[in-house]
Amino acid sequence: MKKFVNDVESLLAESLQGMAAAHGDLLALHLDPLYVTRKVLSKSKVALISGGGAGHEPLHCGLIGKGMLDAACPGQVFTSPTPDQMMAAAAAVDSGKGVLFIVKNYAGDIMNFQMAAEMMQTPCATVLVNDDVAVERSTHGTGRRGVAGTLIVEKLVGAAAEFGASLDQCKVLGDRVNSRTASMGVAFTSCTVPAAGRATFDIADNEMEFGVGIHGEPGRRRGPVRPAQELVDELMAAILGDLKPKAGSQVLLHVNGFGGTPLIELYLLYHNAAQLLEKQGIKVVRSLVGNYTTALEMAGASLTVTLMDDEMTSLWDAPVHTAALRW
């Protein structure tokens, strides 16, 4: 296994210590139980908490800070965090306005966030993100998977919470953003979970997994690698088939790398996807291109489209100061 690691057992803690040190003005790391909060806690707003298995960095810890999350609970690589982490994080960041959990739709994450919610004394709501249109049933969860659209939910709800939205308003907004967001991806290679020490799946030198999940879950089919424009056309057909945008719709287009695909290719995908949308009379009003919701070192990428309105666009534009997203 070719990784920068000293001991598989200590990888996550060492990495989080590095992240907290590199962003000492932004992040505070708590080791037992394991969670990360903003360095300066907000005194009066709905507390936004996300979490999930590590290996998707910068999601979620890189999205902690003003305008996005208040805390995140990382599990081991591709492994759900536990309720004690979520309860400790909630206790640390709750300022009396309630706690909103933003949870990707995987069985383990849902179960543990739900257990935490049931044990907490404070008002609490949950937004489930399930933006992956590749398959209706995932090997890792129930129904559609939560993938790169999670960042869009966290950004828009994060801005609303910062502006003083109530817990109910944040919950309604989060559900609405999720329902207006659809994603789908393709992988050229697998990835290696450090504790497993071998690739999650085997794939031939000329093959790709179309509709892959962010843990290497199977997609719609395995097939030969094809030109980028054909992949974009097919991914976008699935995404737009789900969202059914009207002509003249305004959208955010997010090209997300899975970790092992260089930026030169991600920008090419953006070019191909944006042109396709414009040809269909859909206006790309905002964009994000880069490695945000990764699957360790997997080569591949996903496209995400969110149907925007003026409120959502102004929430997207609102200031954000995190390790991975800042404006």
Added chain:
Amino acid sequence: MKKFVNDVESLLAESLQGMAAAHGDLLALHLDPLYVTRKVLSKSKVALISGGGAGHEPLHCGLIGKGMLDAACPGQVFTSPTPDQMMAAAAAVDSGKGVLFIVKNYAGDIMNFQMAAEMMQTPCATVLVNDDVAVERSTHGTGRRGVAGTLIVEKLVGAAAEFGASLDQCKVLGDRVNSRTASMGVAFTSCTVPAAGRATFDIADNEMEFGVGIHGEPGRRRGPVRPAQELVDELMAAILGDLKPKAGSQVLLHVNGFGGTPLIELYLLYHNAAQLLEKQGIKVVRSLVGNYTTALEMAGASLTVTLMDDEMTSLWDAPVHTAALRW
């Protein structure tokens, strides 16, 4: 070859069109000859221009904007840009205060930037970056290679130029930052130049290239993969042996991913490297962790240390608004 590409010939142009569209507020793309400038040109400052082969994204086009570069000239992947690109870029962004070329130390880049400088009518100076301490002689150039330290030079000189420094002052500062910056990296895998269609070098499943260049050039030696802390110790010994910092020195520590290594590992490297520096009485006052000077999809990373002083630290902190670096 597993890449998101339609036609190898059009990859660079399609990618740059995507980048310019995704950052329409920041970048203006000129296709013939090929160069990228700020969307809003500065009217009265030294013009900073860099360039080099593509495949290192976000370097250099992702570093165009207020507080950094005025323009960049991309060549094809790992191929030098040509003098006509540099002259056209210079003509576009020269505001009468002179032009500074920031050039990585490779024979082709040096020759072409020098030809452009000789043909230009405007005052012009060049800062050569050669921060790679791995090898004295490179297969791609003359002497030490320019690698991830280039970003540090571009950031600090970019800030100074924005504050009104003269061409001479920018040149002196650039040379000084370069002389106080040292880098070295290690690769676990090779990368595939699209036009070649096969890996630049072969490497066994348990081997790494220690001291690798950002085009896959050989380093100091090939050997078995070792724990991260041992790699950090050896990289840092070479870097500090070059810089010879005094106890109490203040440094910027930059962990740069080559493209195929996930953030979870880069932050672990940062943790190991920052702890080593602190143990030696060297204070890490600023940091940068991420994929900035990449080698396509190569798995691996480099460490860069810059000896800082108060002026350099305040130049680092100065506002920057580019696609890849923003604060």
